[in-house]
Amino acid sequence: MAAESMSLLGLEKTSLRQQALAALRRAITTGELAPGTHLVETELSETLQISRGTLREAMRELQQEGLISAGARGRLSVRHLDAKEIRDIFSVRAALESLAACELCALEDRASVIKELRAAIDEMAEAAEDGLEGRIEADLNFHRTMCRLTGNETLLHSWRSLEGNIRMSIMFAGLERAVRNMDVKRHSDIVDALETGDAAKATETIGAHMEGAASVLVG
Amino acid sequence: MAAESMSLLGLEKTSLRQQALAALRRAITTGELAPGTHLVETELSETLQISRGTLREAMRELQQEGLISAGARGRLSVRHLDAKEIRDIFSVRAALESLAACELCALEDRASVIKELRAAIDEMAEAAEDGLEGRIEADLNFHRTMCRLTGNETLLHSWRSLEGNIRMSIMFAGLERAVRNMDVKRHSDIVDALETGDAAKATETIGAHMEGAASVLVG
DNA sequence: AACAGAACAACTGTCAACAGTCGTTCCCGG
DNA sequence: CCGGGAACGACTGTTGACAGTTGTTCTGTT
Numbered sequence: 111m112a113a114e115s116m117s118l119l120g121l122e123k124t125s126l127r128q129q130a131l132a133a134l135r136r137a138i139t140t141g142e143l144a145p146g147t148h149l150v151e152t153e154l155s156e157t158l159q160i161s162r163g164t165l166r167e168a169m170r171e172l173q174q175e176g177l178i179s180a181g182a183r184g185r186l187s188v189r190h191l192d193a194k195e196i197r198d199i200f201s202v203r204a205a206l207e208s209l210a211a212c213e214l215c216a217l218e219d220r221a222s223v224i225k226e227l228r229a230a231i232d233e234m235a236e237a238a239e240d241g242l243e244g245r246i247e248a249d250l251n252f253h254r255t256m257c258r259l260t261g262n263e264t265l266l267h268s269w270r271s272l273e274g275n276i277r278m279s280i281m282f283a284g285l286e287r288a289v290r291n292m293d294v295k296r297h298s299d300i301v302d303a304l305e306t307g308d309a310a311k312a313t314e315t316i317g318a319h320m321e322g323a324a325s326v327l328v329g
Numbered sequence: 330m331a332a333e334s335m336s337l338l339g340l341e342k343t344s345l346r347q348q349a350l351a352a353l354r355r356a357i358t359t360g361e362l363a364p365g366t367h368l369v370e371t372e373l374s375e376t377l378q379i380s381r382g383t384l385r386e387a388m389r390e391l392q393q394e395g396l397i398s399a400g401a402r403g404r405l406s407v408r409h410l411d412a413k414e415i416r417d418i419f420s421v422r423a424a425l426e427s428l429a430a431c432e433l434c435a436l437e438d439r440a441s442v443i444k445e446l447r448a449a450i451d452e453m454a455e456a457a458e459d460g461l462e463g464r465i466e467a468d469l470n471f472h473r474t475m476c477r478l479t480g481n482e483t484l485l486h487s488w489r490s491l492e493g494n495i496r497m498s499i500m501f502a503g504l505e506r507a508v509r510n511m512d513v514k515r516h517s518d519i520v521d522a523l524e525t526g527d528a529a530k531a532t533e534t535i536g537a538h539m540e541g542a543a544s545v546l547v548g
Numbered sequence: 549a550a551c552a553g554a555a556c557a558a559c560t561g562t563c564a565a566c567a568g569t570c571g572t573t574c575c576c577g578g
Numbered sequence: 579c580c581g582g583g584a585a586c587g588a589c590t591g592t593t594g595a596c597a598g599t600t601g602t603t604c605t606g607t608t
Binding site: 163167170171174176184199205206209262263264265267268272 | 390
């Protein structure tokens with residue numbers, strides 16, 4: 111059906127479920143669907159032009175991702191975050207990324223890892239002009255890359271399941287405030303620590319970074 | 330329909346989806362469904378006496394939980410863990426539980442927390458005669474309780490999404506070997522550290538516990 | 549005017565059926 | 579004997595419809 115968006119090389123036939131999942135995730139994390147909004151299956155399925163069954167599958171994933179929460183009687187609505195929850199999210203995030211840093215420090219050959227991370231930081235710098243969304247994307251990409259490079263799939267998976275919540279936190283605080291955390295130097299410090307292989311320093315840097323970030327967001 | 334299992338006080342109307350979810354989770358984590366088994370929707374829906382749509386929703390949750398993985402063409406099968414993945418899982422677990430310990434240590438009034446944790450340990454001791462499954466249940470309950478008592482919902486959620494994998498790891502190694510990690514004293518040490526409020530010592534104890542546990546499992 | 553009760557409407561839970569796709573088997577021509 | 583291809587079978591992707599439940603509104607009675 112949808113022959114659109116199929117790059118010949120990256121052969122990605124994406125199911126309706128995945129499209130719906132991506133669309134909903136985006137709508138929620140950009141605020142298009144405001145927190146607290148009741149997600150009525152019949153409405154949404156009509157809007158997205160898919161059947162309820164297909165939609166429901168996507169909703170289950172969103173639910174487990176923490177973007178939508180179940181109220182009474184299976185009623186689903188967009189999750190609402192308060193300040194404490196944001197701090198909690200960033201605590202867990204710090205723990206995961208600290209582990210990532212430790213594992214990277216324990217690697218024998220960190221050269222290629224460092225190189226890739228520096229590339230990610232360069233992209234952040236380039237994205238500085240691209241507007242707010244681009245910077246956020248680049249920032250998340252850096253942190254996700256760090257988790258991915260450990261080769262610890264479970265770690266990456268856990269981080270990913272937090273990514274939606276992180277995006278919601280950013281939206282909650284407002285983009286202008288959030289970009290204050292996207293400083294290039296702060297991220298360079300992390301990579302510098304990784305390069306020396308000093309795990310303690312790396313985790314400390316990340317912990318400080320996250321604590322600061324959470325404080326900025328809940329302001 | 331199923332008026333069974335409805336204690337008047339604990340009003341639990343459980344949907345078919347949740348029942349299927351629980352049944353599948355149990356079947357997988359007990360080895361009843363061996364790793365690598367292809368999960369054919371039509372077969373399973375017939376076995377469980379539910380429709381495919383309902384089953385599919387449950388399968389999505391299992392998938393995101395990491396218990397089943399998608400092969401080519403949406404074909405789902407029971408996930409197979411190797412030694413490295415088990416170590417990875419326990420690394421992440423250690424990171425999460427260390428965070429839990431830190432947050433508990435930071436609490437002003439830890440008395441009630443300590444009390445509840447000691448109660449959980451007592452249950453472990455009592456379960457010692459109840460057979461292998463009971464001991465594992467009690468052990469997981471202790472660690473889950475620790476995460477829950479932090480009040481950090483995100484942390485608890487992340488830990489929960491790891492629980493299935495932990496159970497699979499235990500099954501992978503075999504119950505006899507796994508129960509070697511269920512030592513009461515090892516857990517008492519953790520609570521002792523928490524009681525003193527020494528976060529560094531608590532995280533260290535947990536880290537050692539997890540590393541040891543992983544080693545025993547992959548041994 | 550206040551209230552009980554009945555029709556109504558809005559949703560979610562669940563199901564059975566259709567459509568599309570990929571691997572497999574079997575047959576036929578070389 | 580062997581290779582191409584056509585029919586077949588086995589699944590998953592997707593859909594529309596039915597059933598049950600809960601909140602709501604409207605009406606009739608006191």
